[in-house]
Amino acid sequence: MWTIIKISWKNIWRNPVRSSVVIAAVMLGIWAGIFIVGFTNGMSLQRLHDQLDTYTGHIQIHTPAFNNDRKVSEYIPNGNSVLSQIRKTPGVIAAIGHTIATGLASSSTNSYGTSIVGVKPQQESTVLRLPHKLVEGTFFKGAKRFPVVIGKSLAKRLNVHLGSKIVLTFQDTANNITASAFRIEGIFKTSSNTYDESHVFVRSGDLNNLLGTHDLIHEIVIKTGDAEKDLALSQKIQKTLPGLSVQSWQEVAPELRLLDSTIKLEIYIFMTILVLALALGIVNTMLMAILERTRELGMLMAVGMNKKRVFLMIVSETFFLSFIGAPLGIFFSWLTIHITGEYGINLSMVARGLSQFGYGSIIYPVLDNIYYFHIALMMVAAALLSAIYPAIKALRLRPVQAIRKI
Amino acid sequence: MSIIHTINITKTYTETSVPVNALNGVNLNVEKGEFTSIVGPSGSGKTTLLNIIGGLDVPTEGKIIIDETDLGTLSDSALISFRLRHIGFVFQAYNLIPVLTALENVEFIMQLQGRAKSEYRQRAESLLESVGLQDRMNNRPSELSGGQQQRVAVARALASKPKFVLADEPTANLDSKSTANLLDIMYRLNQEEHITFIFSTHDQRVIDRALRIVTLEDGKIIKDETR
Numbered sequence: 001m002w003t004i005i006k007i008s009w010k011n012i013w014r015n016p017v018r019s020s021v022v023i024a025a026v027m028l029g030i031w032a033g034i035f036i037v038g039f040t041n042g043m044s045l046q047r048l049h050d051q052l053d054t055y056t057g058h059i060q061i062h063t064p065a066f067n068n069d070r071k072v073s074e075y076i077p078n079g080n081s082v083l084s085q086i087r088k089t090p091g092v093i094a095a096i097g098h099t100i101a102t103g104l105a106s107s108s109t110n111s112y113g114t115s116i117v118g119v120k121p122q123q124e125s126t127v128l129r130l131p132h133k134l135v136e137g138t139f140f141k142g143a144k145r146f147p148v149v150i151g152k153s154l155a156k157r158l159n160v161h162l163g164s165k166i167v168l169t170f171q172d173t174a175n176n177i178t179a180s181a182f183r184i185e186g187i188f189k190t191s192s193n194t195y196d197e198s199h200v201f202v203r204s205g206d207l208n209n210l211l212g213t214h215d216l217i218h219e220i221v222i223k224t225g226d227a228e229k230d231l232a233l234s235q236k237i238q239k240t241l242p243g244l245s246v247q248s249w250q251e252v253a254p255e256l257r258l259l260d261s262t263i264k265l266e267i268y269i270f271m272t273i274l275v276l277a278l279a280l281g282i283v284n285t286m287l288m289a290i291l292e293r294t295r296e297l298g299m300l301m302a303v304g305m306n307k308k309r310v311f312l313m314i315v316s317e318t319f320f321l322s323f324i325g326a327p328l329g330i331f332f333s334w335l336t337i338h339i340t341g342e343y344g345i346n347l348s349m350v351a352r353g354l355s356q357f358g359y360g361s362i363i364y365p366v367l368d369n370i371y372y373f374h375i376a377l378m379m380v381a382a383a384l385l386s387a388i389y390p391a392i393k394a395l396r397l398r399p400v401q402a403i404r405k406i
Numbered sequence: 407m408s409i410i411h412t413i414n415i416t417k418t419y420t421e422t423s424v425p426v427n428a429l430n431g432v433n434l435n436v437e438k439g440e441f442t443s444i445v446g447p448s449g450s451g452k453t454t455l456l457n458i459i460g461g462l463d464v465p466t467e468g469k470i471i472i473d474e475t476d477l478g479t480l481s482d483s484a485l486i487s488f489r490l491r492h493i494g495f496v497f498q499a500y501n502l503i504p505v506l507t508a509l510e511n512v513e514f515i516m517q518l519q520g521r522a523k524s525e526y527r528q529r530a531e532s533l534l535e536s537v538g539l540q541d542r543m544n545n546r547p548s549e550l551s552g553g554q555q556q557r558v559a560v561a562r563a564l565a566s567k568p569k570f571v572l573a574d575e576p577t578a579n580l581d582s583k584s585t586a587n588l589l590d591i592m593y594r595l596n597q598e599e600h601i602t603f604i605f606s607t608h609d610q611r612v613i614d615r616a617l618r619i620v621t622l623e624d625g626k627i628i629k630d631e632t633r
Contacts, residue, residue, distance in 0.1 A: 003517045010505035299501035302462055304490020304518055400462040
């Protein structure tokens with residue numbers, strides 16, 4: 001068997017240019033394919049984690065009625081004791097309460113519909129990263145009355161800037177329209193323009209005062225340690241809070257769940273297509289090699305090389321062609337993803353477009369090791385597949401005819 | 407003792423639009439140690455007969471018996487194994503494995519037979535010495551002349567210790583000097599080691615050295631003379 005493998009190895013170097021081109025094609029194909037997969041995966045995971053850390057949190061709790069019409073009167077009964085209970089639940093890292101009203105933000109030049117979110121400034125950053133998304137000002141660090149933090153996009157729409165006053169108008173719990181002027185203390189910018197336009201943040205104490213209530217909680221947002229286990233944890237919490245609606249991020253934002261599941265599928269579809277394309281290139285090369293060596297193969301069979309050995313020789317040659325380039329391609333893609341994953345790829349030139357789709361402008365490619373393993377397995381399967389047809393062609397040769405082939 | 411026995415061999419090629427009768431009832435016995443030339447004009451059936459004796463082709467009718475084995479009863483894989491163990495081949499175009507050295511080409515047959523390295527290395531060196539290529543053992547075919555390549559092919563044919571060696575037009579691509587040299591080697595092996603050689607040829611230089619000449623015409627043996 002070693003003799004056959006040794007001959008196979010020598011055979012692929014009969015035409016070094018052709019073999020080198022095939023090996024380079026496999027290497028570059030695998031490298032580029034895996035890198036693109038890592039890039040897309042990183043982009044999607046960033047979007048997912050950005051969404052979880054900035055907007056939705058991992059688990060949200062509301063009353064079922066609030067979920068339907070977001071009325072200010074649909075608050076969580078005994079919100080603070082529920083919040084305390086949640087904070088003690090195993091698996092929960094932190095939890096915060098929001099007071100939420102829906103209304104209108106107006107400046108002297110423009111108005112825009114918005115969610116007014118009342119937060120406890122010191123607690124907010126334990127669950128959501130919005131305080132870290134400020135591009136101007138501070139997140140309620142000043143002592144001024146009625147401060148507000150708004151998105152950059154909204155500031156642009158309302159034609160206001162840091163220190164400007166805006167008026168927030170909304171319904172109170174008695175269904176009366178109430179309004180108050182707020183001074184802009186901070187301006188944030190997330191990767192979603194839509195979010196930035198439609199959310200303003202105020203202190204929950206200020207909002208509760210205007211609503212005519214005390215410490216209302218409409219929404220509890222929870223941070224957990226493992227996004228993959230959020231669905232199970234939400235179901236567990238739901239059992240302890242039967243009157244409330246406990247939803248994991250997969251239920252709050254089904255598009256994120258879809259993104260998460262489709263990205264895995266896309267990785268395999270993309271790599272399958274790529275590996276098959278490479279396999280076809282290898283098949284072509286092997287068919288050429290067999291055509292050129294018809295007489296020699298005829299001689300080998302004539303002098304007593306059996307079909308099993310001929311098959312082994314062709315399969316070995318195919319494997320050598322595949323498996324010089326593939327490991328190099330996998331290694332270089334791992335290296336590229338590792339380096340770019342560390343430092344990021346700056347796409348600020350197209351940041352505006354990316355932002356509209358909820359993506360950040362610096363992409364950090366990432367790919368779990370298991371994918372490299374699966375891609376290597378796919379290459380083994382592809383090499384085997386691409387060996388079969390040329391090997392069958394070789395086995396079909398009749399020595400008596402093949403020897404006389406010119 | 408007859409090692410090759412053909413009984414009424416007929417071969418008709420039907421792949422062409424008009425069937426061609428390449429062999430018409432050929433009966434031939436070859437004894438061990440013969441140095442036989444099968445001669446005749448182009449299209450007389452020399453190569454077809456050699457292919458059938460070598461188990462590379464099957465007759466349309468008739469039997470071919472090699473040392474009491476009827477080749478018609480062997481399966482494809484058994485026939486390949488039979489060729490490996492009992493028949494040596496020398497082809498017109500040398501047909502060496504270009505990526506192997508002369509020594510490795512000779513060893514290759516013995517490796518296919520599953521012999522031990524110590525045995526095949528020694529025998530391959532000895533065979534190459536006997537064909538006068540002791541200095542070219544580590545050269546690849548592309549580094550050898552046509553005559554030298556054909557001598558490697560003879561050494562390879564003998565490597566498996568075959569019952570006989572079939573050589574199809576072995577001198578067709580050789581100059582006079584190489585032809586004489588090759589014939590000297592094969593004749594010496596025949597005389598000293600009693601190796602049976604069967605050639606198909608229309609090269610007068612080979613015919614002149616043959617000890618038995620079988621003449622074919624239109625697929626029939628028309629003359630069989632022993633010197």
